[in-house]
């Protein structure tokens with residue numbers, strides 16, 4: 007029987023281990039995909055570090071998957087063998103709950119998440135619900151496109167929630183921010199990048215991607231901003247960002263997990279400032295971003311790791327040692 011390899015998490019707060027498994031079968035409605043690249047997202051860290059509860063265990067993490075269709079399950083239309091596809095964080099939604107019916111499938115009551123409640127892309131092969139697989143065309147490098155599947159898509163949803171303002175702060179200049187900075191520059195918006203204090207390489211990186219200003223998260227920008235998106239999982243950034251936005255400004259929390267938000271004076275929220283979170287993504291977000299990113303000429307800065315070195319990639323992300331995005335290559 008043909009086999010596959012996967013990096014498997016048996017229990018939170020332990021290292022992933024390489025396992026050999028039988029090649030999965032593409033069930034009805036599914037694709038079997040030969041993975042060519044899988045990005046490493048901060049959400050994977052939250053799964054591995056036990057900050058997201060009740061993962062399927064053992065679990066193969068990974069939800070920024072680029073691969074090629076190897077088998078097509080019964081009842082699936084619209085895909086061809088060998089076609090390049092992407093698999094995102096949302097692996098399936100129910101289609102019948104009040105949220106799914108209201109075009110808010112990102113809030114589905116019984117969702118399935120790739121690399122969290124079903125096996126993901128830290129592997130040579132995986133199956134996925136074809137309804138949540140997206141054709142990627144042939145232009146662009148697999149590894150450089152992989153971060154689009156989460157950092158790009160959820161970044162895009164956060165960006166849309168931030169509104170139409172011309173000045174946008176980005177707190178945490180990692181994978182998502184470096185993609186959005188390029189989209190924002192292409193749209194003629196001005197980006198203000200906030201990083202850890204003293205992280206001059208991240209600040210230089212932000213300026214190289216067109217950021218108008220870059221500085222430490224504790225600093226105030228040179229002018230008040232229309233909106234800010236927080237990608238770093240640090241609750242203290244919420245009051246910091248509220249100080250940096252104008253009256254009526256929006257602060258969007260783009261991550262799935264954050265440390266507690268410290269109490270802050272009501273005056274920071276007063277004057278119709280908003281604080282909101284972004285959860286997951288819809289297929290509409292995915293189609294929009296996958297159309298916009300090539301037009302905007304989005305280029306991801308990636309560090310490639312062989313699949314077997316997934317633990318090292320996770321550690322580098324945890325310790326903030328990366329510029330751009332980590333991508334595993336099976």
Ligand SMILES: [Zn+2]
Nearest residue numbers: 100103106114
């Ligand atoms: Zn639903």
Ligand SMILES: [Zn+2]
Nearest residue numbers: 047049156157
């Ligand atoms: Zn993610």
